[in-house]
Amino acid sequence: MTQVSMTVNGKSATGTVEGRTLLSSFLRDTLELTGTHVGCDTSQCGACVVHVNGVAVKSCTMLAAEADGAEVATIEGQANADGSLNVIQQAFQDHHGLQCGFCTPGMVMSAAALLKDNPKPTEAEVREYLEGNICRCTGYHNIVKAIMAASGQDVAIAAE
Amino acid sequence: MPKDGGIGASSKRREDVRFLTGAGNYTDDINLRGQAYVHFLRSDIAHGTITNIDTAAASAMPGVVRIFTGADFQAVGGLPCGWQITDRFGEAMKEPRHPVLADGKVRHVGEPICAVVADTLEQARDAAEAIVVDIDELPAVVDMAKALTADSPKVHDDLSDNMCYDWGFVEENKEAVEEAFRNAAHVTTCELTNNRLVANPMEPRVALGDYDRSSDNSTLYTTSQNPHVIRLLMGAFVLGIPEHKLRVVAPDVGGGFGTKIFHYAEEALCTFAAKALNRPVKWTSTRSEAFVSDAHGRDHVTTIELALDADNNFTAVRTSTLANMGAYLSTFAPSVPTWLHGTLMAGNYKTPLVYVNVRAVFTNTVPVDAYRGAGRPEATFQLERVIDKAARELGVDPIALRRQNFVSEFPYQTPVAVAYDSGDFHRLMDKLEAQADFEGFAARRAKSEAEGKLRGLGINCFIEACGIAPSNLVGQLGARAGLYESATVRVNATGGLVVMTGSHSHGQGHETAFPQVIAEMIGIDESMIEIVHGDTANTPMGMGTYGSRSIAVGGSAMVRATEKIINKAKKIAAHLMEASESDIELKDGAFSVAGTDKSVAWGDVTLAAYVPHNYPLEDIEPGLEETAFYDPSNFTYPAGAYACEVEVDKETGAVTIAKFTTADDFGNVINPMIVDGQVHGGLVQGIGQALMENAAYDENGQLLSASYMDYAMPRASDVPMFTVDHSNGTPCTHNPLGVKGCGEAGAIGSPPTVVNAVVDALQSGGHKVDHVDMPVSPARVWAAMQG
Ligand code: FES
Ligand code: FES
16 A cells, blocks of 8 residues: 555645555545546546646546646536636536536546647547547537537538 | 527526536445445356356455355345237247346356455455356357257257247238238348447446345445336345335436346345345446446347339338347346337338237347337338338339338328327428438539549438337236336425426436426426436336436426426415416416406415415315326327438448438427437437447357447547437327427437448449448448449
């Protein structure tokens, strides 16, 4: 068992973990930040995406111990300071970019990372970037729309 | 003008706020004090006799609390099947025992053999590795046709063979159908596979059992679409716990698509173990486990024939299907290839004679049950493929052939038991033709060809039976349940309402859409209405959500309960205004006396109900709370016309969806934004089935596509933006909202649309191809182009 400490959503967090404990379980089980979801065991689904030192990471592929000393951001820390939804979260609600909500934390965290690097992506770039995030509910249509809207753009859809 | 509230408004979803901020409450987010963890040791071979289970070493490992085996479940029931099919000869289907933990034999990869309970999950997993299970491997049978041969291995030794049932529908029409085929001017035949799928809701299943010794009450938290059904099935048939001693909670559930309808072994195990150990017991499925333990979907092999007369009128349809049940009967498995499939074989057409034969087969594979659409996608796929093929054989326009045979008068009694109450298939097709820009197709095809691609246009029409279902009818058909829905509407003293519904939301947005209906009825703000669902302790007995039934059946129950509320409130208002009850009108949240300027606000009446100082106590009770159970008198019949354009890469055979357009009839629509989203999601599941998804077994019963590395889930870059429309709804005539249901349409309508488009593309390139089996993978398309 080792002691790890990191900053999570701006607050310092400490816990004792086994060497094999994943960052996703540390967040969910130790810190009780259950907004980060686990949808697979092969690093394919992206439900677990968080930011580690500003970079989008699948928290199921990283050991908690590897994140020792890091700055971690999760879905719980995304809202504005007054508690209102941030631009991306608000766009997801406005454009119905979520149904069951299970993929949503990962989608929002991925979208945030994309827009940080590429503030005006094309529709194709959004779809490409979401390669590692599976949603079974929305058919992606409204997720793409939401991310485009969060970037201040509209998606052209024939006859809509 | 878009409405800003009530029926027909695209109200934003209130549940989104918690989901977008990480505040959802999914089953795996629940942890109880002192909980233990269970890990299932599952069979890695498909068929064999268990000769020995040695748990001694494992039991001694750190943290191990108890290891359960099949022996612990001898005294309890097996997992029940909720639907009995009677075969062509009047015999009941074969119904083998489905043990909670393997009982002497294993019959599919993934079948649970032992359940290891330990203080931590890691300890449970480690201990499972120390269990020694000796299994004498037996030959497995995976292929359905082979399973029906005389020398096939038997999945169940105590059954005479692997056939669950041999069903004929409509059996009395069999001769007349043969006759029609003898007299046909043209017969088109298709042999089709409806590929096996894994539903894959993104949230894996979870079960958390809890037991309270002081009250002797058990609680199960589970990822279910229908907690009351689980309580009844597990309590009455498996564990022998009466409903009043058992609570089932399905909190936020991360998608279902059918596979979370069923009662699973893990639920029974956790509930049983929590009581046996007097401590909470939790199981969280891994995705790898989900692939071999969630019920699969589809897996039909069919021959369909269509008979036409000299004028191209459809005169008869005849089908013969093998339907895979897997190793055991999952909860509703037998109903899927029969009543949810055979009754749709008339489709949108006035074909007078239909005969459907289905042989359901046991194999050494994971049980197969309902998956989004359940039976109706299979029916649509067959019918729309054979019609498309017939059009090509006859050299007629596929749309014209369909239009010529459309049912155009409603109500319409089909030859397959169901009666369509409303619809307008021509108008849907008109809408589709207009918005899919068929005129521009030739130019788009030319452009694709200039880029070295073949372009195809596929059309499809479908109808489905939703709003499941009239209880007396399904009872006659073998359902061992009623299929009504319930709602309790509780009005509080200050005028707010809580609706406790038997429907369950796992992505459908009930918490937003249901209040829209009540807000419209009373004329108050949606924010005054709260929806409670998912907990048997505080909702009336209801059957849950599947089969696009929530708004049609659950919504109707809520309307009926609200009508009772309004009737009683009018009595109170009449008393308060000293007027006659028959003169009271409710509008915009106020009661008024017709023809006067007297009125009282909604809140005054609700307050009077709970503070009955000035109140007709001799006539009515205080309080304002009503319950209604709604049992539909018919199914609802959503229908649609879909168009898809694909591009086929001539070099690789890769298929790209270039354009997808829908025109749906969902009857009246409560929240268009949510309905659009349901269609998008269904479309991508159907496109996934058509192009990439496949649960493939090898001949030894090993699932080859058992993770996201091998099972191709549609990703964002696999699909385009969609053009969807539901502006041509014909209201359902028999429920109070005129609604039909929209959850499954996309998944039902899209697979044949895609395949029809691929065939069109290939034929445009001069390839003599009239069918490609799903999933239409690059390899299959490439082979078809060579061929
Ligand atoms: S849980 Fe991390 S990618 Fe699926
Ligand atoms: S909203 Fe359900 S998986 Fe994306």
